[in-house]
Amino acid sequence: MTRVFISRDMASVALGADEVARAFVDAGVEVVRTGSRGLFRIEPLVEVEVPDGRTGYGPVGPEDVSAVLAGTHPNRLGDVEAMPFFVGQQRFTFARCGVIDPLDMDAYAAQGGWVGLDAARAMVPAEVVAVVRDSGLRGRGGAGFPTGIKWQTVLAAPGPEKFIVCNADEGDSGTFADRLLMEGDPFCLIEGMAIAGHAVGADYGYVYIRSEYPFAVATMRDAISRSADRVAPFRLEVRVGAGAYVCGEETALLDSIEGRRGQVRAKPPLPAIKGLFGKPTVINNVLSLAAAPFILSHGASAYADVGFGRSRGTMPIQIAGNVRNGGLYEVGFGVTLGELVNGIGGGTESGRPVRAVQVGGPLGAYFPPSMFHLPFDYEAFAAAGGLIGHAGLTVFDDTVDMAGMARFAMEFCAAESCGKCTPCRIGSTRGVETVDRIIAGDRIDENLEILRDLCDTMKFGSLCALGGFTPYPVLSALEHFPEDFGGVSAFATAAE
Amino acid sequence: MLIIDWKPRFDGGVPARQSGRMGRKDRPIERPAVQADPIFAPTVDRLKATLGVDRGMLLPWLHAVQAEFGYIDDRIVPVVADALNLSRADVHGVVTFYHDFRRQPAGRHVVRLCRAESCQARGGKAIERAAVQKLGVAMGNTRADGQVSLEPVYCLGLCATGPNALVDGMPVSRIDAARLDRLIDQVNA
Numbered sequence: 001m002t003r004v005f006i007s008r009d010m011a012s013v014a015l016g017a018d019e020v021a022r023a024f025v026d027a028g029v030e031v032v033r034t035g036s037r038g039l040f041r042i043e044p045l046v047e048v049e050v051p052d053g054r055t056g057y058g059p060v061g062p063e064d065v066s067a068v069l070a071g072t073h074p075n076r077l078g079d080v081e082a083m084p085f086f087v088g089q090q091r092f093t094f095a096r097c098g099v100i101d102p103l104d105m106d107a108y109a110a111q112g113g114w115v116g117l118d119a120a121r122a123m124v125p126a127e128v129v130a131v132v133r134d135s136g137l138r139g140r141g142g143a144g145f146p147t148g149i150k151w152q153t154v155l156a157a158p159g160p161e162k163f164i165v166c167n168a169d170e171g172d173s174g175t176f177a178d179r180l181l182m183e184g185d186p187f188c189l190i191e192g193m194a195i196a197g198h199a200v201g202a203d204y205g206y207v208y209i210r211s212e213y214p215f216a217v218a219t220m221r222d223a224i225s226r227s228a229d230r231v232a233p234f235r236l237e238v239r240v241g242a243g244a245y246v247c248g249e250e251t252a253l254l255d256s257i258e259g260r261r262g263q264v265r266a267k268p269p270l271p272a273i274k275g276l277f278g279k280p281t282v283i284n285n286v287l288s289l290a291a292a293p294f295i296l297s298h299g300a301s302a303y304a305d306v307g308f309g310r311s312r313g314t315m316p317i318q319i320a321g322n323v324r325n326g327g328l329y330e331v332g333f334g335v336t337l338g339e340l341v342n343g344i345g346g347g348t349e350s351g352r353p354v355r356a357v358q359v360g361g362p363l364g365a366y367f368p369p370s371m372f373h374l375p376f377d378y379e380a381f382a383a384a385g386g387l388i389g390h391a392g393l394t395v396f397d398d399t400v401d402m403a404g405m406a407r408f409a410m411e412f413c414a415a416e417s418c419g420k421c422t423p424c425r426i427g428s429t430r431g432v433e434t435v436d437r438i439i440a441g442d443r444i445d446e447n448l449e450i451l452r453d454l455c456d457t458m459k460f461g462s463l464c465a466l467g468g469f470t471p472y473p474v475l476s477a478l479e480h481f482p483e484d485f486g487g488v489s490a491f492a493t494a495a496e
Numbered sequence: 497m498l499i500i501d502w503k504p505r506f507d508g509g510v511p512a513r514q515s516g517r518m519g520r521k522d523r524p525i526e527r528p529a530v531q532a533d534p535i536f537a538p539t540v541d542r543l544k545a546t547l548g549v550d551r552g553m554l555l556p557w558l559h560a561v562q563a564e565f566g567y568i569d570d571r572i573v574p575v576v577a578d579a580l581n582l583s584r585a586d587v588h589g590v591v592t593f594y595h596d597f598r599r600q601p602a603g604r605h606v607v608r609l610c611r612a613e614s615c616q617a618r619g620g621k622a623i624e625r626a627a628v629q630k631l632g633v634a635m636g637n638t639r640a641d642g643q644v645s646l647e648p649v650y651c652l653g654l655c656a657t658g659p660n661a662l663v664d665g666m667p668v669s670r671i672d673a674a675r676l677d678r679l680i681d682q683v684n685a
Binding site for chain 1: 552553554555556558559580582586589590593594595596597612613614615616617618649650651652653654655656657658660662665666667668669670
């Protein structure tokens, strides 16, 4: 019987993959539901099993069953992995995503699953930590803190009870890598958490997933119960957020798991010393933990050999917004912004010129095409007044109003502030008002100066990245697109 | 002239986090016995049995309450607080902090439309204006006939195929005028 592979990823379902799958089942075809390969222009994608691999067709509708099975459908893609979008990738973390049934334990094991966990458990904890440290892995959530050093701190912290917490509160617009992995290869994250548990001496883990990701919640819960025996004595559970963006901040997330309002904690103490319920806690992003199985199974140098400068390994980059080839592109650090947007991304979907790219979600800077030479690297982006964050790129065409985007950044911060520190809570509201005055043409120079000063206060006075990084989109919009804020002359005066 | 010329002082001025400042206490707090409204008693008994009253179970409890009743009635707050040995203020604070928890029933259909940057880059604002006008309800509100609630959501993680929405929990991408009309027919039916 013919076998076809169709994604059950939330993005594919949003584009109609369920209807397509149902049509194939009705036609008597065996359908395997996989995760998404991560190129959304070709979803719903149907891959037909052939003797030497799979032949892809996409996008496909429910009415296309016979044309696909006959091989005559015009959207024939051939071998999907040979497409330019996939050939250039280095899929360390996302190797299985889109290929296997995400809940099939046998398929996971057949594709190299659990090798990393078995390798880790053959070592003493300090050796595991050393491997992760030598791999150069840095926190993929945005801050880029070396994962090995974090694990070392928790390993060294005394106490019989420690926790592994996975931050899957992926609230940044333009990012979806965590969701894609949890829906497409959940055992990879579970294996990574079990490795972390062995490395630091923790036997319990939490995966905190935002409520906006119902598919990821269901898939992770199912995968956890299926793999419980395999990862024992390590145990873990899913906790679901409740629509608070700030809970993506690690200490607010811990408070949320503890059943409180998600409010940011002052640091120190670090969560590695006093984290969840006051116990030493490893809190890592999905992508950091999901990188661990590759590092343990292939060795630290296989990971560290890829990359740029002090940014080692691969980064699952998410290309989003108004872009032709939107999707997930995992590649070693060092690729330039322009290559990602115009080369791989193929420019805007609207066909108009690219005007701005926001890198790193709502707290990331807006870059104009004149800065497209920037290499994807933590330090290079920091030096350019921005951040990589969770590696989401949101592409805008020339119809974007940058003063409006600056206002939105402040408005979002005002809506999502946890309220604990004044610069963020009050500053964001004052920021919206000030941008409104600028847009209205009211004493532009004076208000620009106030806005800059306000941003300065928020950046250095806020407790966490929400208030602290909201100035990035605001100031970068001011700096690179002054013409949207009442004219170049006004900007030049204010900058003096 | 600068109007805002102050600088915040956070150099050591932040007090250390005090244990037990709120949340679960070691001993029950003295307070009058809570008379559970009869409609909530079976739910609370069941949650005690299924979820338990361990540390940190407040959010799972509230999700379960909302899943059952469609919202979190003010009258269940003291009952939940009593069951988990929390103060009413703790529970009220959590219910009002998180955007997901509702204190009034939603409409029969819920349309959650994404307002975040990636959807804006793909024409989300125009779709939002059209949705407000065609549904006849302002963003963040339930229509007077109780048929539909229109709510903002900030990112569904479908950022390459926006504008996006969750309609009664099911994701919809690439919303254009035609797809919006179909959605509206669906929720008006």
